[in-house]
Amino acid sequence: KQEVTQIPAALSVPEGENLVLNCSFTDSAIYNLQWFRQDPGKGLTSLLLIQSSQREQTSGRLNASLDKSSGRSTLYIAASQPGDSATYLCAVGVQGGKLIFGQGTELSVKP
Amino acid sequence: DTAVSQTPKYLVTQMGNDKSIKCEQNLGHDTMYWYKQDSKKFLKIMFSYNNKELIINETVPNRFSPKSPDKAHLNLHINSLELGDSAVYFCASSQDTGRTEAFFGQGTRLTVV
Numbered sequence: 426k427q428e429v430t431q432i433p434a435a436l437s438v439p440e441g442e443n444l445v446l447n448c449s450f451t452d453s454a455i456y457n458l459q460w461f462r463q464d465p466g467k468g469l470t471s472l473l474l475i476q477s478s479q480r481e482q483t484s485g486r487l488n489a490s491l492d493k494s495s496g497r498s499t500l501y502i503a504a505s506q507p508g509d510s511a512t513y514l515c516a517v518g519v520q521g522g523k524l525i526f527g528q529g530t531e532l533s534v535k536p
Numbered sequence: 537d538t539a540v541s542q543t544p545k546y547l548v549t550q551m552g553n554d555k556s557i558k559c560e561q562n563l564g565h566d567t568m569y570w571y572k573q574d575s576k577k578f579l580k581i582m583f584s585y586n587n588k589e590l591i592i593n594e595t596v597p598n599r600f601s602p603k604s605p606d607k608a609h610l611n612l613h614i615n616s617l618e619l620g621d622s623a624v625y626f627c628a629s630s631q632d633t634g635r636t637e638a639f640f641g642q643g644t645r646l647t648v649v
Binding site: 460471514 | 539567569573576577578579580584586591592594626628630632633634635636637638639640641642643646
């Protein structure tokens with residue numbers, strides 16, 4: 426059974442710091458891995474999608490990596506800003522288009 | 537234009553009532569989903585439909601009945617609501633059931649009192 430874990434559960438950093446969020450999964454038979462952002466009381470915003478054959482994807486200050494064999498993904502945020510404060514969710518895509526989510530990392534970036 | 541839209545955004549209702557949540561996507565996607573986010577913020581899939589056909593039914597009580605009148609719509613009807621049904625329900629869509637990106641709606645916060 427696929428399980429997705431995100432560490433840490435919560436993270437508080439000062440503005441400008443580079444940071445890494447971690448995601449691990451137990452079964453390497455995935456189609457893809459997707460990182461989302463969720464603001465309080467809002468929906469999920471897709472940040473990056475990495476296909477199972479890819480090693481990383483970049484969008485602006487965000488870089489996500491995928492090591493399928495070890496069951497790990499990281500989301501790197503460069504030069505963090507207070508507007509980056511949100512919950513970040515990692516989800517692995519499996520058969521049928523189903524996404525299996527981690528519990529999320531709640532990020533707070535202090536001015 | 538909102539890509540995946542749900543109505544209503546908030547729903548407060550009494551135990552035992554029947555309610556529906558509607559979802560529409562204007563992305564031209566073939567596949568739509570319902571996810572439930574519980575009080576601990578954990579997201580779990582409930583159903584998926586591809587081209588109006590049920591693909592995934594994740595052992596959800598049969599009080600929950602999804603209906604897809606066409607590819608762009610997936611509604612969720614809930615009978616005999618219980619306190620434990622209180623959660624945020626998210627609709628999502630993707631191009632197909634393969635390796636494509638999923639897009640989520642803003643969620644419907646259901647509170648059963």
